[in-house]
Amino acid sequence: MSTHLGHLVHIAGSPTVDDAVAALVDIADGALVVDDDSGIILFSGPRDEVPDEFAAHRVIDHGPAFLLPGFVDTHIHFPQTYSLDAYGGGQLLEWLNTCIFPAEARLADPEFARRIARDFTARRISAGTTAAMVFGSAFPVAQEALFTETERAGLRIVSGRGIQTSGPDSAAPLMTSEADAIALTLAEIDRWHASDTGDPSTALRHTAIVPRFSLSVTTDTLRALGDLYASVAERGVYVHTHLNENNRPLTGEIDTVKTLFEVESYLDTYDGKFLPGSSTGGESLLGRRTIMAHAVHCTDAELSRMAQTGTSIAHCPTSQQFLGSGTMPWRRTVAAGVTVAAGTDCGAGDEWLIPQVLADAFKVHISEPGDASVALHPAQLLFTGTLAGARALDAEERFGNLDAGKEADFLVIEPERWAPLESLLTNGIRSDDPELAREQTLFALLMGMREPAIAEVYVQGRLVEYEV
Ligand SMILES: [Zn+2]
Known part of the structure; x- marks a missing residue:
């Protein structure tokens, strides 16, 4: 069993794209507990709520890094x-x-x-x-x-x-x-x-x-x-x-x-x-x-x-x-x-x-012209790139978000690996409204991310290691 500590961001449950906004999960002090054998997520949530039965196992602390679904x-x-x-x-x-x-x-x-x-x-x-x-x-x-x-x-x-x-x-x-x-x-x-x-x-x-x-x-x-x-x-x-x-x-x-x-x-x-x-x-x-x-x-x-x-x-x-x-x-x-x-x-x-x-x-x-124009919410964008893809593959019950019970496909995003992203997240204007501020940060994360910021890739809880 492994516990990954980081900033969890995902679209929980099984919403429509329009309901993705309400399904956005954003937990700065998050924890993902993964069964090493099955690759299944056993717990997903605030790290101070990790059940005692999982507490003694291997802990991988990703610091302030974001943990996103693959x-x-x-x-x-x-x-x-x-x-x-x-x-x-x-x-x-x-x-x-x-x-x-x-x-x-x-x-x-x-x-x-x-x-x-x-x-x-x-x-x-x-x-x-x-x-x-x-x-x-x-x-x-x-x-x-x-x-x-x-x-x-x-x-x-x-x-x-x-x-x-x-x-x-x-x-x-x-x-x-x-x-x-x-x-x-x-x-x-x-x-x-x-x-x-x-x-x-x-x-x-x-x-x-x-x-x-x-x-x-x-x-x-x-x-x-x-x-x-x-x-x-x-x-x-x-x-x-x-x-x-x-x-x-x-x-x-x-x-x-x-x-x-x-x-x-x-x-x-x-x-x-x-x-x-x-x-x-x-x-x-x-x-x-x-x-x-x-x-x-x-x-x-x-x-x-x-x-x-x-x-x-x-x-x-x-x-x-x-x-x-x-x-x-x-x-x-x-x-x-x-x-x-x-x-x-x-x-x-x-x-x-x-x-x-x-x-x-x-x-x-x-x-898009006239009434067709829409400013997609960052949660809708994240949904479209993760859970909607799993749904399109008829595999939503297996992956696409970080809910307990899913197979642990996730990414470790370290903004400091890509200076333009880090500067957006550190210096960008944020609302006094904590909910809007959270959405602004997710938007900047998605828009400003580039490949160097993706530090680690996990599929079914296993770190992907590949030599060309
Ligand atoms: Zn094509």
Whole structure:
């Protein structure tokens, strides 16, 4: 048993994003008692309330450091580790063709694949991303390197190979036949899904069915993936893809999907309704373990269908600014009842750190026009980067906050390791109202944090130690 002393900050319980403000826990003299064997939090609260039965065990005093839940990144591209800040001279489709497809083709080389897997894993640890939905490589050798390095580091992961059966010439190295698309995906599930413990409810490693987006697959692929998902959903396999990102008229992503498939809405292509007129052609890929990245330009019907099926959104404002994709309407999306969690979308997102994505979320949503403008509360930001991510991964009962009973995924944040953050926290204006002052400090912590301030990363109570 270990007791970690520090400044606890998390969103307790299981609130909605709007109720996250009332669920904010902020305890300067806090204590986390963790069972070393199970990694479960036994006690979380003020250190002077630690029960006597836990008092005699190992104590790790982090001083004034903040103890935050590990960040959850619900959308990040492993094969784009070296593609942040890639200049393609255009928006989504041009950037894919010019920068991304050629970059991802390099992962066919096993030596390159191992190097990028090590660097990807190291970047995750630097950024305190303890759990992630990882958009994978087309190549099994690269996925093997990814899963192997992630396990060596002791991080959580959901990932699946990127599926492409259609596309431009630049995507040719990433494409397979229809039959291979399904066979390789099923082989990956059979080999890697929950293979660390043999039980999806205790595993750190899970797999997903990951078509890149509708434009990279055919109706035959969508039908076969629907059948595949129906056959593996009970095993806790996930689905991950992109939705409604680029709305440039006629030549952008959304209009191209609608023209190509002759469907009424983009979401229909993932919902089994991928035939002309949005008529049903197969099984749906939507559900509680499905995460759609972006969802910037959804119709009301699409949002309500996602809420109805428990499908979540990976919100990636950093990436959306980088590719000129627009801004997901915060109020309308949240009001529809869809879970909205944070995603870096590296490499279209050019930041690895979830708090930087939250900082961009604050900026883009306060800049929405008219009544849509909203100044997100720091508790809502923290919620979106932690507990909402766990919820999107259908794993809220396991991690996402520091409640007793959860698995102990947490970060030790030491502001003195990053002088600009320390100076914000030390010298910034604070209200005389202690509650507002507390919120101002949390806001500065999230906005001002950078990787150097993350001193330690714990998953299931174990310190993550990783040599590249
Ligand atoms: Zn993406």
